[in-house]
Amino acid sequence: MTVKAMDTTTEAAEAVRKPYSEMTVLVVDATDIVRETVVTMLRDMGFGQVLQAGNGEHALSMMLLKQVDLVLSEWQMPKMDGMELLAKMRADKKHSRTPFIMLSSIIEQAAVIQAIKSGVSEYVVKPFSAKILSERVLRAIEGPARSAAQKKAAGSSKEEPLQQQPLRILVVDDVVDNIQVISDILRKDYKVGAATSGEKALKICAAEPQPDLVLLDVMMPEMNGFEVCKRLKADPQTQHITVIFLTALDQTMDIVRGFELGAVDYITKPVNPPVVKARVKTHAALIQSAKEMRNQIDTLQDSFRLKNDVEQILQHKVKGALSDLQMTLKALEQGADDPATVRINTSSIRVSCSDLTQQVEQLLVLTKQD
Structure with a gap:
């Protein structure tokens, strides 16, 4: 019942999603060369229109004039930084669900968690490759589960441990x-x-x-x-x-x-062999650390989404089904002598139990995700 209605709505939303060529993207960064590089990456991905802004204030003024489907923003900027821009967008009904990718060299776990809790769709650590950005853009627009399914269907294999x-x-x-x-x-x-x-x-x-x-x-x-x-x-x-x-x-x-x-x-x-080994080892450690940090950030984002998904199911679906059960049982007790009432309420209990079973199965699937 409720689940089917939700699934139908989700399918309808997915059906009307725009292809990249019809989407408008806004890149926000105070540094011209960084902004232009990201713009080039997005155009290579096939996005139809890529806009640019030098700070959060400029970005908001542009969004008043133009519908934006995706925002990629640096965290640290003058006038209005990426976190302030994200907060204002999430507080605005028009942009509360617009995918937002934070681009930053900040890798402290507390900062990443702050961004995730504030509603960031993806968090990308600088420097990054076009391949990494493409993957994060797909996740931000389609959602992690759907993008993972698409990659699997395309023949992508799961990465080996670092x-x-x-x-x-x-x-x-x-x-x-x-x-x-x-x-x-x-x-x-x-x-x-x-x-x-x-x-x-x-x-x-x-x-x-x-x-x-x-x-x-x-x-x-x-x-x-x-x-x-x-x-x-x-x-x-x-x-x-x-x-x-x-x-x-x-x-x-x-x-x-x-x-x-x-x-x-x-x-x-x-x-000099010892010098070569030492210099390479130093920079290899930095490269490896950056890879591991990206992996940790992905884990943090997935864990936060998983927690939210579980809370949504428990709060809005399981509790609702349990409430329906309690009301039905009360009605059943009050009309126990009326066979017609018993049949109606018994049927309602079966439906509620079926709903609960579906929600529990969905919870089990979520808790088994990598």
């Missing part, structure tokens, strides 16, 4: 002997790949599975390391990949240029 996935490192150098030396140093602890040119490196980085870290020689023919790094960081598909330069150069300006292009460190050549 500890079973050694980090992937790509060594880029035009001298094969240099690649061999570095590979011998690292292959015991990491999955090591190689490229002998910048062009090959870019192709490998753009393909799946992507490397987590690139050890990139500066001095190469045709395309030097600076140009490779520049292209990696300019491409939304590869900008998240960590880059460490391999260089024989000891001039400060060259080192500074590498950092300005987005590299996180450099190793001088000829390489």
Whole structure:
């Protein structure tokens, strides 16, 4: 009864959902280059119209003029930050259910929980790849259960635990002997790949599975390391990949240029094995920590949604069915001598018991979710 009505409403809502090409997305971030990168990712996903705002106030003024189907917002911004924007949207009937994705480098658990409790649809830790963003956008729009079902139907397999996935490192150098030396140093602890040119490196980085870290020689023919790094960081598909330069150069300006292009460190050549191991281990730990934090955030979000789903079933469905049972039993007691009344109330009890059984089964399904 109640369940069927709810299911019908849900199916109707899903049936009228817009495809990406008909949706309007609003990207809110104070940094132009970050905003443009996210906009490019969304356009590549097929969204029809992608709007931009530099802060929460600007975003709200735009939403007064334009219907928005999805909001992606940085947390830390001037004038009005992402949390204030989220609070105002959730307090407004027009935007109370609009999917909202928080983009942030803040990874403290308390902050993430605060965002989840405030009504964020998804929480994405910076830096992120286009693939990660695409998955979170799908979850925010369709809901975690529906998006998971779609991925399963498309043949996606569940990821293995992070500890079973050694980090992937790509060594880029035009001298094969240099690649061999570095590979011998690292292959015991990491999955090591190689490229002998910048062009090959870019192709490998753009393909799946992507490397987590690139050890990139500066001095190469045709395309030097600076140009490779520049292209990696300019491409939304590869900008998240960590880059460490391999260089024989000891001039400060060259080192500074590498950092300005987005590299996180450099190793001088000829390489010293303990130094290579130490530098790579430091940044590998940061990469692994970020992966684990994303996994924890997903778990926090799923746990919070599960808790809400269970509370909704208990509060609105199980309690309602129990209340109906109590009223029916009372009516049955009062009309016990009337066969017609007994039949009607007995039938009503059967319906209530059937409803309760469905709700208990739904609760069991929810509690068994990973």
